[in-house]
Amino acid sequence: MSENKKAQEQAITLDIHYLKLLSRLFPTVAAASTEIINLEAILNLPKGTxxxxxxxxxxxxxxxxxxxxxxxxxxxxxxxxxxxxxxxxxxxxxxxxxxxxxxxxxxxxxxxxxxxxxxxxxxxxxxxxxxxxxxxxxxxxxxxxxxxxxxxxxxxxxxxxxxxxxxxxxxxxxxxxxxxxxxxxxxxxxxxxxxxxxxxxxxxxxGDIFDRGPGAHIIMDTLCNYHNVDIQWGNHDLLWMGAAAGNDSCIANVIRISMRYGTLTTLEEGYGINLLPLATFAMDTYANDPCTVFALKQKYADKTYPEKTLRLIAQMHKAIAVIQFKLEAGIIKRHPEFGMDGRLLLDKIDFKRGMLCYGGKEYKMLDSEFPTIDPNDPYRLTAEECDLVEKLHNSFTHSEKLRKHIRCFMTEGSMYLVCNNNLLFHASIPLNADGSFKEVTILGEKFAGKRLLDRVDQLVRAAFFDDNNDTTSFALDYLWYLWCGPDSPLFDKDKMATFERYFIADKELHKEEKGAYYTLRDREDICNKILQEFGIDNPHSHIINxxxxxxxxxxxxxxxxxxxxxxxxxxxxxxxxxxxxxxxxxxxxxxxxxxxxxxxxxxxxxxxxxxxxxxxxxxxxxxxxxxxxxVKDTDKGKVLRKQIDELKQLLAAYRLGVVKERN
Structure with missing residues (x-):
C-alpha cells in the first residue's frame, strides 16, 4: 500500500455512514473541494461586528x-x-x-x-x-x-x-x-x-426587555424578525414568561408594574389584555379611596392621561397590588424551601391602628385602607378577586401575540451564552462570601455555578413544554421565584421590597441587600474562576452583565x-x-x-x-x-474548521472508493 493511500485511510476517523450522508450535500470530489476552498477563504475574513x-x-x-x-x-x-x-x-x-x-x-x-x-x-x-x-x-x-x-x-x-x-x-x-x-x-x-x-x-x-418603558412589544417584534440575535433572559423577561405560562402571581406583578409606570399600551394594544374587569372591580372596591400612594409615575407614562383616568389607574394599581400580595403568599406557603416567609407581611399589619409590626419594630403605614383583606385570614382572595384573577389569567394565556413573543424567547433565548470567549448572563452567579459557588437546592438536589444555570434553563422550558404535571407545576411557581427569589441567579438579593416601598416611609426597609456576587465581581480572580467554570480560559475573555x-x-x-x-x-x-x-x-x-x-x-x-x-x-x-x-479566531471559525476536516475526510473516502461519487 502506498504511503499516500495509507495516510488517507488513517485520515478517515468519521463513521462511513455519516460520510455517506455528507456526500448527499457534496456528491463529487469537485463539489467537496470547492466547499473546502470556500470555507478556508471565509476563515481569513475579518470577524463580524x-x-x-x-x-x-x-x-x-x-x-x-x-x-x-x-x-x-x-x-x-x-x-x-x-x-x-x-x-x-x-x-x-x-x-x-x-x-x-x-x-x-x-x-x-x-x-x-x-x-x-x-x-x-x-x-x-x-x-x-x-x-x-x-x-x-x-x-x-x-x-x-x-x-x-x-x-x-x-x-x-x-x-x-x-x-x-x-x-x-x-x-x-x-x-x-x-x-x-x-x-x-x-x-x-x-x-x-x-x-x-x-x-x-x-x-x-x-436581558430585561420588558417593563417600565412604553413599547416592549414593539422591541419584541423587532427582535423576532432580526437577522441574527440571541437573548439572555432577565428577571423582568421571566416575569412576562411566567404570566404567559399562566402563573397568576406573575400576571399580577406584570399588571402592577404597568400601572405604576403607565405603560398600559403594551398590555392593551400590544397584547390585547382586557383590563376592563380590573377597572370595574377597582372602581367599585376603592370608590372612596384616594389611593394616593398608588398614583401613576406620570413622567414615565406612555402618554398624558386626564385626571379622571389617573384616578382610575391608581385604583386599579392598588387593587392588583393587594391581589399580588395574596397570590404570592400561596407560592411561598407551597414552597417553604424558597425561604421567603419574610415576604408574608399582610398578617403583620395591625389594621385598627394602621401599623406594620416588622422585625420587632412598629412602622406607621402610609395607607391602611384594605376593604378586601380579612384580618383573620389576610391572604384569602374574596370571591370577586377570584373571579377577576380567572379573567386576567385567561386573557394572558390566550394572547396570540404574547405566545409568539414567548416562542421567540424560547428559540433565541437562554439563561447564559458563551460566545467568542465572552460569558453573557443577565445578573448573577450566586456566590458565598468566600467566593465559592453557592449551592442552591432545587427539588431536593443541590446545584451551583454552571450546573445551576443549566438546571434553571431546563425548568423554564419545562414550565411550557413538560407533560409531567408535578414538574410543570413546580416549574410554573419557580418562574415567579426567578423574578424575586433570594437565590435566583436573575435577582440575587435578600428580598424585593415592593410592599415596603408602597406602605412604609422609612427607607431603611426599602433596602435590598445584594448577594456576594455583586461585590466579589470586582475581583479579577473571581471573574477568572467564573469564566473557567463555563469552560473559558483565555486572556481576552470577559463576563458581560x-x-x-x-x-x-x-x-x-x-x-x-x-x-x-x-x-x-x-x-x-x-x-x-x-x-x-x-x-x-x-x-x-x-x-x-x-x-x-x-x-x-x-x-x-x-x-x-x-x-x-x-x-x-x-x-x-x-x-x-x-x-x-x-473569522478563524471565533467560535464560528471552530465550526468551519470542523466542517473542513469532515469534508477532507469525505475527499479521502471518495479517492479510496470507500464512498462513491454521485452523478
Whole structure:
C-alpha cells in the first residue's frame, strides 16, 4: 500500500455512514473541494461586528434608533468615507436617510426642486457606504441579505466601480434607469435597510426587555424578525414568561408594574389584555379611596392621561397590588424551601391602628385602607378577586401575540451564552462570601455555578413544554421565584421590597441587600474562576452583565476587575436615567477592538427624522487587538474548521472508493 493511500485511510476517523450522508450535500470530489476552498477563504475574513445591549425596559424608540445607527458606527463610516468631500449638513442628512429612509424621502420631496439630480447623487453615496459595510463579508452572505426584487442590481453596483473606465457607462446607466423607471424610492429604502443590516452582524440582548418603558412589544417584534440575535433572559423577561405560562402571581406583578409606570399600551394594544374587569372591580372596591400612594409615575407614562383616568389607574394599581400580595403568599406557603416567609407581611399589619409590626419594630403605614383583606385570614382572595384573577389569567394565556413573543424567547433565548470567549448572563452567579459557588437546592438536589444555570434553563422550558404535571407545576411557581427569589441567579438579593416601598416611609426597609456576587465581581480572580467554570480560559475573555444600573453620575465605572467584568446597564429606561446620568451603553466587539459606547438621552424619533438629531454617543476603548481578529479566531471559525476536516475526510473516502461519487 502506498504511503499516500495509507495516510488517507488513517485520515478517515468519521463513521462511513455519516460520510455517506455528507456526500448527499457534496456528491463529487469537485463539489467537496470547492466547499473546502470556500470555507478556508471565509476563515481569513475579518470577524463580524457584535453589538451587546441590556436592560432596554420597553424604550423602543431609543432601542430602534441605536439599531438603525449601529451605536454610531454608521455615522463614523460616513465620516471616514466622505471626509471633507461633503459638508457636515450633507453627511448628517445622509445618515438620517440611512436610519429613516421612508420618512426622510417624504421630507426631501417637499423641499427638493430637482429630484432626479438628488436621486443621482444620493444613490452614488449609498453605493459607496454599502460597499464599505459589505467588504468584510463573502458575496454569498451579502447576496442572502439582499431584498429579492433588487438583488441582481445591488450585486452589480457593489462589485463594480465607476473608476473602471470599461464599466463606467454600465454603472451610470443602471443608476439612471433606476431613476427613469421611478424605482428610486424603493431602491433607496432597500439600500438603507441593507446598510443597517450589514453594519451589525450579530446582536446580543443581555436581558430585561420588558417593563417600565412604553413599547416592549414593539422591541419584541423587532427582535423576532432580526437577522441574527440571541437573548439572555432577565428577571423582568421571566416575569412576562411566567404570566404567559399562566402563573397568576406573575400576571399580577406584570399588571402592577404597568400601572405604576403607565405603560398600559403594551398590555392593551400590544397584547390585547382586557383590563376592563380590573377597572370595574377597582372602581367599585376603592370608590372612596384616594389611593394616593398608588398614583401613576406620570413622567414615565406612555402618554398624558386626564385626571379622571389617573384616578382610575391608581385604583386599579392598588387593587392588583393587594391581589399580588395574596397570590404570592400561596407560592411561598407551597414552597417553604424558597425561604421567603419574610415576604408574608399582610398578617403583620395591625389594621385598627394602621401599623406594620416588622422585625420587632412598629412602622406607621402610609395607607391602611384594605376593604378586601380579612384580618383573620389576610391572604384569602374574596370571591370577586377570584373571579377577576380567572379573567386576567385567561386573557394572558390566550394572547396570540404574547405566545409568539414567548416562542421567540424560547428559540433565541437562554439563561447564559458563551460566545467568542465572552460569558453573557443577565445578573448573577450566586456566590458565598468566600467566593465559592453557592449551592442552591432545587427539588431536593443541590446545584451551583454552571450546573445551576443549566438546571434553571431546563425548568423554564419545562414550565411550557413538560407533560409531567408535578414538574410543570413546580416549574410554573419557580418562574415567579426567578423574578424575586433570594437565590435566583436573575435577582440575587435578600428580598424585593415592593410592599415596603408602597406602605412604609422609612427607607431603611426599602433596602435590598445584594448577594456576594455583586461585590466579589470586582475581583479579577473571581471573574477568572467564573469564566473557567463555563469552560473559558483565555486572556481576552470577559463576563458581560446587566441588571444593576451603573451610576456614572456618582463615578461608578462599567469596566471592573481589570477589564474582566463589563456591566453594561447604563439606563436605557428613563426611570433609571436620573440615577445613571446617561441613557444606556452599547458594547461593540469588532475585528480590531472591544469598545463601550455611552449614549446620551434620545429625544424622539420625530426629531431624529425632522432635525437629523442623532443620539450623542461617546466611545471608550476597552480592549484593542494588535492583530485584526479574523473569522478563524471565533467560535464560528471552530465550526468551519470542523466542517473542513469532515469534508477532507469525505475527499479521502471518495479517492479510496470507500464512498462513491454521485452523478
Amino acid at each position: 457584535e453589538h451587546f445591549l441590556t436592560d432596554i425596559h420597553g424604550e423602543y424608540e431609543a432601542f430602534q434608533h441605536v439599531l438603525k445607527n449601529a451605536s454610531g458606527s454608521i455615522k463614523r463610516k460616513v465620516n471616514d468615507i466622505f471626509g471633507n468631500t461633503l459638508r457636515e449638513s450633507e453627511k448628517k442628512a445622509l445618515c438620517t436617510l440611512i436610519y429613516y429612509p421612508q420618512e426622510k424621502l417624504q421630507i426631501v420631496k417637499e423641499q427638493e426642486k430637482d429630484m432626479n439630480d438628488w436621486y443621482l447623487t444620493t444613490l452614488n453615496k449609498l453605493v459607496s457606504v454599502c460597499q464599505n459595510v459589505s467588504s468584510k463579508y463573502t458575496r454569498s452572505k451579502v447576496r442572502k441579505s439582499l431584498p429579492e426584487e433588487f438583488s441582481y442590481i445591488i450585486q452589480e453596483l457593489l462589485h463594480e466601480t465607476v473608476d473602471d473606465q470599461n464599466k463606467q457607462g454600465y454603472i451610470t446607466q443602471i443608476i439612471n434607469t433606476i431613476i427613469s423607471t421611478q424605482r428610486a424610492d424603493d431602491f433607496i429604502i432597500a439600500m438603507c435597510n441593507l446598510i443597517q443590516r450589514l453594519t451589525i452582524d450579530s446582536l446580543h440582548i443581555v 446587566g441588571h444593576v444600573p451603573v451610576k456614572t453620575i456618582k463615578g461608578e465605572q462599567p469596566v471592573k476587575a481589570n477589564g474582566k467584568m463589563l456591566v453594561i446597564d447604563g439606563g436605557f429606561s428613563r426611570a433609571y436615567q436620573p440615577e445613571t446620568g446617561i441613557a444606556g451603553y452599547t458594547l461593540v466587539f469588532h475585528s480590531r477592538a472591544l469598545q463601550l459606547v455611552q449614549h446620551e438621552p434620545f429625544e424622539s424619533r420625530q426629531k431624529a427624522i425632522e432635525e437629523g438629531l442623532d443620539i450623542k454617543s461617546n466611545s471608550f476603548l476597552v480592549e484593542f487587538n494588535s492583530q485584526r481578529m479574523l
